[in-house]
Amino acid sequence: MRFLPVFLDLRTGPVLLVGAGDLARAKLRLLAAAGARVRWYATDGDHDVSGLSTEDASRVELAHGDPLAAELSGVIAILCAGAGEVGPAMSARAKAVGVPVNVMDDLAHSTFIFPAIVDRGDVVIAVGTGGASPVVARRVRERIEAALPARIGDLANFIGRWRKTIHGRIPEFALRRRFWERVVDGPIGALVLGGRSSDAEAALKDIADPSAFAGASASGQADGRVTLVGAGPGDPDLLTIKALRALQDADVVFYDELVSPEILDRARRDAARIAVGRRVGKPGIGQDAINKLMIEAAKSGQRVVRLKGGDPFVFGRGGEEIEALREAGVAYSAVPGISAGLGAAAQFEVPLTFRHEALRITFLTAHKARDAQTVDWSTLTDEKMTVVVYMGMTAAPSVRAGLLAAGRSPQTPVGVFARVTRPDAQASVGTLDQLPDLVAKIDGGPAILIIGDVVAHSAPWRHQNLAQLASYFQVAAE
Structure with a gap:
């Protein structure tokens, strides 16, 4: 995380906006929505604020002159949008006096960036990608917008009005948090989200014992x-x-x-x-x-x-x-x-069952050689049975020995699947008689062993066969 998300109270001091055109006006509208006092240096001299309401426009100071000579005392942030070459110069000045600065689409000259914003009144959600991809941030914001209740801000406001009252009645922090969780997740929260705030107020007033409502025991302690x-x-x-x-x-x-x-x-x-x-x-x-x-x-x-x-x-x-x-x-x-065996099957396309080929599955664990020695391998020799071994890397030689001694074919397909579903997942496939060598190719566990004909349907098996075929034709051509 390169950028720490923070929320600035823009009503505590003026924000300096430097720039012109649609880019500057877009920032102006955003700042106005947050109730900011803005000092705007329009670099093209056009201070058109006709897109703002009368109240928002009244908080905009139309500044003139050179912004590089502007007085910065009390300024809480500087924004440059459509400012051209003035932007980097303004950034240097801001950094020299420790004022946060954003130069639009210029990470090198910015000390903060603008996220994609979901605005629900008292609930504001910021989505950022470190400036790498605003499009991705917008797509995430759109999904959040679709999932978030329209009146979630009303619910936050409702709780805010009652916080001091409940604080006085439930001094314990953990119990107080549980009280509000039950409010938010229960019928009272549903009333607010449904637009019935007055009914929610009445329901909250009717709670005679907030501690009991929060789930406290007779001693006043929350139930764990x-x-x-x-x-x-x-x-x-x-x-x-x-x-x-x-x-x-x-x-x-x-x-x-x-x-x-x-x-x-x-x-x-x-x-x-x-x-x-x-x-x-x-x-x-x-x-x-x-x-x-x-x-x-x-x-x-x-x-x-x-x-x-x-x-x-x-x-x-x-x-x-x-x-x-x-x-x-x-x-x-x-x-x-999701068990690791199922995760391995999904990631590497190993069908643990397959019509007419694999009708049964056995899951077992053998993280030590002596664990493998206690297994009755004679029950696992059915060719139509898939065997999934957890924690089997260390015991792989004993697993192979047990199955071969019991009569399982040494040509039975086998896969070793390590760190499944993670970015560094790894697979090694071959036959049962090769099992210890397959394990040796894996760069550390945890790993799952899958033994059975179904491994021949897996993606690593197909890729390995294609690679061998390509190598054969290359040698033949030479």
Whole structure:
């Protein structure tokens, strides 16, 4: 993030506008909408403000003379639009005295940029691309415009009028935040968004005990709970809406080592984030300690998210954590996630089932050689069965040995799919007898092994065959 989004109160001092033509007038209208006092140096001498209302025009000072000699004391920002060569010179002057400056379409001479703006009164959303692509910013703004309720600004204004009153009745910050969340997400918020603010006012006045409404226990403490959330294999766009909502509501997030930073960024900014997972070969705090942390946090009134890679109930120990929470009397729920095996199948076009070819799927884990040795491989020799092995890179030689000894063909197609759904995802495909060599080609895990004829339908298999065919013809031609 190169540019930090901030919101300037443009009523605290004048804004200097330098420039002319339609570009300058567009900035003038934007500043007027924010209630700014504008000192406008029209570089072509044309101070036409006919497009503004009488009230907005009254806040525009029509300045004359050389803007490079203008008095800058008290000026809170300088904008140059359609200013030509005056823009860079004005930028140098602004930087010398520490005044924020924007020269339109000139990042080198700007200390701030203008985002694409969604304006809903008291709710303003800024979308920026660091100046790289205003078109992308506008497209994002359009999507937000389509999804955002028209009266969302009215709802913010409604809450603003009641904040001091509720603050006095609910001094605890966490409980007060929960009160407003229930207002926004419940019938009162719906009344405001539906244009019935007077009914919403009456409903809010009728709340006799705001603390009880917020969900406090008899002791006045908020009721805590734990939500097990599947983070998926890495791509934040694969999070469910329910998972995003849980992350935004969380007071504390206990996350696995394999959860990507991009997914953690979806959590509420002021939520505590505590790493509790481990990777192969590295010690962790242990499952009992994780259970204890979750239980203690929930019993202290916090909303806890246990963020787990993939799906909580697919080799994620979600069942053990649910049992611990149940025994402790802690409220809980679970949000499923995309398991890594399904993520690999989707990204690399591996149909885990295929009519007449693959009728069954088996998921197993074998992150150590001894895990592979405990598997009854004789049940996995059916050619119409796809075998998906989690955490199988280290145990790959034992996986191969077990399947071959049980009678699975050494020519069975196999794929090793690493860091699936992430930008650095990688695939290596071949046959079962080549499995350890395929793993050696992968630049680190986590990885999924997929074993079965369906791998021959995958994109990496097709690409590899095409490359081999092209190489054959090239050699033949030589």
